[in-house]
Amino acid sequence: MTRFYEHTTIFNYTWDQVAQGFWKRYPNPNSKHVLSEDTVCRNVRSGRLFSTRLLSKTNPIPKWAERFITSKHVHIIEESIVDPVNKVLITYTRNLGYTKVMSVTEKVVYRQSDEQPGKTVAVRSAWIDSQIRGFSRAICAFGYERFKKNCNKMVGGFNYVLANMFPLQSTVTTTHATITATSKLKDAAINASALAKSKAVPIYASLHPNQS
Amino acid sequence: MNSIGEACNDLKRDYDACFNTWFSEYFLKGHTNDSMCAPLFKVYQECVKRAMKDQQIDFHEVEKNLLGTEQERKPPQKPS
Numbered sequence: 001m002t003r004f005y006e007h008t009t010i011f012n013y014t015w016d017q018v019a020q021g022f023w024k025r026y027p028n029p030n031s032k033h034v035l036s037e038d039t040v041c042r043n044v045r046s047g048r049l050f051s052t053r054l055l056s057k058t059n060p061i062p063k064w065a066e067r068f069i070t071s072k073h074v075h076i077i078e079e080s081i082v083d084p085v086n087k088v089l090i091t092y093t094r095n096l097g098y099t100k101v102m103s104v105t106e107k108v109v110y111r112q113s114d115e116q117p118g119k120t121v122a123v124r125s126a127w128i129d130s131q132i133r134g135f136s137r138a139i140c141a142f143g144y145e146r147f148k149k150n151c152n153k154m155v156g157g158f159n160y161v162l163a164n165m166f167p168l169q170s171t172v173t174t175t176h177a178t179i180t181a182t183s184k185l186k187d188a189a190i191n192a193s194a195l196a197k198s199k200a201v202p203i204y205a206s207l208h209p210n211q212s
Numbered sequence: 213m214n215s216i217g218e219a220c221n222d223l224k225r226d227y228d229a230c231f232n233t234w235f236s237e238y239f240l241k242g243h244t245n246d247s248m249c250a251p252l253f254k255v256y257q258e259c260v261k262r263a264m265k266d267q268q269i270d271f272h273e274v275e276k277n278l279l280g281t282e283q284e285r286k287p288p289q290k291p292s
Contacts, residue, residue: 004288020236023228026213036216038224038260039231040274042253044246049239054264054274056216075269079279084240092279096270105285127285 001136003144005126009155010119013162015087015112018120021162022080022089022110026055030157033058035073049082062142068101068132087112100131102143124151217263223256 011018026034034057041052059074075096082089089110095103106126113119126147130139215224230249238248264271278284 006287016240019240020232023232023235035214037213038215038220039227039253040257040260040264042231042246044239044244047244049235049244049246052275052277054216054260054269077274079277081279082239084242084244090279092284094278096273107279107285125285125287 001130001140003128003140005124005128005144005147007124007151009122009124010113010116011110011122011159011162012119013166014118015089015110015120017162017166018110018122019082019084019087019089021158021165022091024165025154025158025161028157028160030153030160033060047083047085049080049084051078051080051082053078053080065101065139065142068135068139069098071097074098102139103127103129104143104147105129106147215260215263216267216269217259220256220259220263223252223259227252227256 013021025031026037034055036054036056038054039051040054041050043050055076055078056073057076059069059072061069076093077096078091078093080089080091091106091108091110093104093106093108104126106124108122108124110120110122113121128140128143128147130136130143132139215221227249230252234246234248238244239246261271264274
């Protein structure tokens with residue numbers, strides 16, 4: 001059986017900033033489960049950047065699932081296409097190995113927001129499947145819940161990285177430059193960074209290594 | 213972030229630094245020639261491929277492209 005998940009997130013950053021941050025989103029306080037990240041293929045075709053990356057992650061599973069999966073780690077393949085002219089970033093991620101037990105495929109499309117200039121919309125779709133007779137419903141339910149939880153972690157972690165890369169973004173206003181602007185900007189940068197950190201820490205603190 | 217092969221960490225770091233510069237300063241500004249980081253990429257790739265082989269990761273599976281092909285998953289049809 002297949003469970004389908006769809007969710008839209010808004011990032012308070014421009015598409016260019018999100019595209020740059022995408023390659024730097026690991027590590028972050030919410031990504032302790034991501035163990036390695038490598039680019040295995042990359043080229044430019046017709047002005048678009050095609051990349052394939054290999055990630056390895058820890059694979060926490062409930063006790064009842066241990067009979068199906070013995071590995072503590074899972075490998076993930078992430079394909080992506082960056083179109084700098086139309087400002088679209090598409091990612092397509094799937095797990096390697098154990099795909100009959102549970103396969104998770106995720107597609108995310110990042111575009112500029114039409115309604116909110118300066119912001120980026122990310123539409124996430126995911127397909128969670130299992131082919132284990134008698135357990136597929138339970139496995140899909142587990143996979144779906146874990147996926148939802150990981151999405152929230154991922155967005156929080158990505159925002160943390162973006163806040164550090166572009167600290168003035170959340171406090172940019174159209175003010176005229178003044179002599180005091182420099183100290184105000186510095187304070188704003190510190191505030192934005194602290195705000196991002198304070199948002200990220202509770203998310204991380206609520207994680208438990210055995211949480212399924 | 214670590215590489216899958218410990219021996220590749222430094223090569224990865226050097227390549228990633230080059231790529232991030234190229235991506236922001238060149239690619240996003242319309243300069244799509246990707247030769248700037250090619251030498252670093254080559255050396256890094258050789259290391260990663262060796263590490264993948266040591267860990268028995270299936271190359272064929274890794275290099276399969278699904279995005280933009282018929283095999284890409286599609287959202288379920290909504291009832292009309």
